Amino acid sequence: MPHEYETDGAAxxxxxxxxxxxxxxxxxxxxxxxxxxxxxxxAAGMVALAPHIRFSAGFARAARAALQAGAPILCDARMVSExxxxxxxxxxxxxxxxxxxxxxxxxxxxxxxxxxxxALELWLxxxxxxxxxxxxxxxxxxxxxxxxxxxxxxxPAAIIGCPxxxxxxxESKNALWADPPAPCCIVAGRLGGSAITVAAVxxxxxxxx
Amino acid sequence: MPHEYETDGAAxxxxxxxxxxxxxxxxxxxxxxxxxxxxxxxAAGMVALAPHIRFSAGFARAARAALQAGAPILCDARMVSExxxxxxxxxxxxxxxxxxxxxxxxxxxxxxxxxxxxALELWLxxxxxxxxxxxxxxxxxxxxxxxxxxxxxxxPAAIIGCPxxxxxxxESKNALWADPPAPCCIVAGRLGGSAITVAAVxxxxxxxx
Numbered sequence: 425m426p427h428e429y430e431t432d433g434a435a436x437x438x439x440x441x442x443x444x445x446x447x448x449x450x451x452x453x454x455x456x457x458x459x460x461x462x463x464x465x466x467a468a469g470m471v472a473l474a475p476h477i478r479f480s481a482g483f484a485r486a487a488r489a490a491l492q493a494g495a496p497i498l499c500d501a502r503m504v505s506e507x508x509x510x511x512x513x514x515x516x517x518x519x520x521x522x523x524x525x526x527x528x529x530x531x532x533x534x535x536x537x538x539x540x541x542x543a544l545e546l547w548l549x550x551x552x553x554x555x556x557x558x559x560x561x562x563x564x565x566x567x568x569x570x571x572x573x574x575x576x577x578x579x580p581a582a583i584i585g586c587p588x589x590x591x592x593x594x595e596s597k598n599a600l601w602a603d604p605p606a607p608c609c610i611v612a613g614r615l616g617g618s619a620i621t622v623a624a625v626x627x628x629x630x631x632x633x
Numbered sequence: 634m635p636h637e638y639e640t641d642g643a644a645x646x647x648x649x650x651x652x653x654x655x656x657x658x659x660x661x662x663x664x665x666x667x668x669x670x671x672x673x674x675x676a677a678g679m680v681a682l683a684p685h686i687r688f689s690a691g692f693a694r695a696a697r698a699a700l701q702a703g704a705p706i707l708c709d710a711r712m713v714s715e716x717x718x719x720x721x722x723x724x725x726x727x728x729x730x731x732x733x734x735x736x737x738x739x740x741x742x743x744x745x746x747x748x749x750x751x752a753l754e755l756w757l758x759x760x761x762x763x764x765x766x767x768x769x770x771x772x773x774x775x776x777x778x779x780x781x782x783x784x785x786x787x788x789p790a791a792i793i794g795c796p797x798x799x800x801x802x803x804e805s806k807n808a809l810w811a812d813p814p815a816p817c818c819i820v821a822g823r824l825g826g827s828a829i830t831v832a833a834v835x836x837x838x839x840x841x842x
Contacts, residue, residue, distance in 0.1 A: 426779045427808055429801050431746040431772060440799040469797040469823035503827065506711040537640040563640060570635045588678040588828070590649040592638050599636055614678035618712065619797070619826050 440466055441633055448474045456484035460609070460627040467623035468615070476612045483582055483607035487555050487628045490581035496520050496550045497625060498580070500540055500587075501560035507622030508557075512630040522546035541567035552578035555628070556606075558585050559621025562592030565600060572605040583608040584624045586616035649675055650842055657683045665693035669818070669836040676832035677824070685821045692791055692816035696764050696837045699790035705729050705759045706834060707789070709749055709796075710769035716831030717766075721839040726764075731755035750776035761787035764837070765815075767794050768830025771801030774809060781814040792817040793833050795825035 430436050444462050448471040453461050457479045465473050491497075494515040499505040505521035513519075522528060522543040532542035540561030547554070558565045565585050571577050585600045585608055587593045597610040609624055610616075639645050653671050657680040662670050666688045674682050700706075703724035708714040714730035722728075731737060731752040741751035749770030756763070767774045774794050780786050794809045794817055796802045806819040818833055819825075 429775045433747045443799045502715040506715045538642045566638045590652045
């Protein structure tokens with residue numbers, strides 16, 4: 425006998441978001457931030473994510489305005505760039521991931537760093553006014569912060585800094601949060617990852633739920 | 634001043650896995666399962682994932698043998714198929730995701746279900762002996778179980794069933810676990826997702842850490 429389950433995608437989203445809003449403590453988020461937090465919690469499958477989500481003042485407005493104005497979205501991993509729902513993007517925004525660019529491995533060796541960090545050098549022509557979405561590699565977030573210590577480096581409009589894991593993730597997000605070179609969003613601690621990062625981008629791209 | 638952080642990718646993996654093995658209770662996993670659980674925890678950034686991971690008897694051996702023999706990997710979402718590290722695959726295994734196939738939207742409408750579920754109909758020519766990796770959509774896992782209730786449907790070699798979320802995720806994984814049509818791995822409850830699913834595939838593909 426076939427299993428019985430909800431097969432209407434829109435209804436699944438509606439019910440999911442209603443459960444999150446019933447269970448999670450979202451009171452500290454303003455109306456610009458709340459739908460972003462809800463979608464991040466949805467991607468994680470975990471209302472306990474809520475207390476770890478942090479938005480710097482004006483982040484959600486800055487990121488939405490940049491996307492409306494056509495900003496490219498710069499991603500550290502293919503799981504991030506592939507997860508972004510193109511139909512939600514307000515201006516046919518470019519989605520850029522340079523990790524698998526042919527030049528990246530040799531550049532990483534020359535720089536003595538990871539491919540994830542070296543790939544960011546190829547962001548330079550796109551970085552001014554961009555929305556940065558780092559959901560995998562702490563080394564990418566650290567390298568971005570180092571790049572932005574150069575005052576001549578172009579400034580992104582907003583930074584989603586949500587790398588995940590046990591080595592460098594919490595530290596890189598703490599460094600971003602302590603001295604943000606642009607409005608930013610983080611998930612404090614070890615949690616984070618490509619799905620949560622994608623969810624933030626998808627929420628910022630469109631108010632539609 | 635540049636930030637100080639580990640830039641050696643291999644060292645980052647080594648340190649991460651050592652932290653996980655020091656902090657997580659992995660005693661109930663056998664030597665075939667343990668590296669899979671470690672990598673899933675790594676992807677989640679959460680040692681608290683450990684008690685939710687379940688392997689049916691012989692799952693890890695069956696999935697590894699299938700991959701060694703060249704089994705295709707059938708993925709419900711592009712975030713899953715894109716995350717699989719091709720260099721770890723033992724036999725140049727095909728990685729298949731039919732979600733964005735041109736035929737899928739019309740098929741979903743005709744079937745009255747989600748695109749994620751309808752996309753699985755296109756798995757049929759690949760399903761015999763395959764490794765299934767469902768990391769996103771509960772409707773995909775439910776539909777797979779319904780397909781496999783037909784005794785003439787080809788059998789996969791192993792099923793990684795880790796959809797995430799608030800509506801149907803726990804229920805679909807419970808249904809798989811209660812009556813597995815093939816050796817299976819689940820993350821019980823709401824947790825799961827593409828990164829955890831990808832991590833399981835990458836661990837089963839190669840013993841290298």
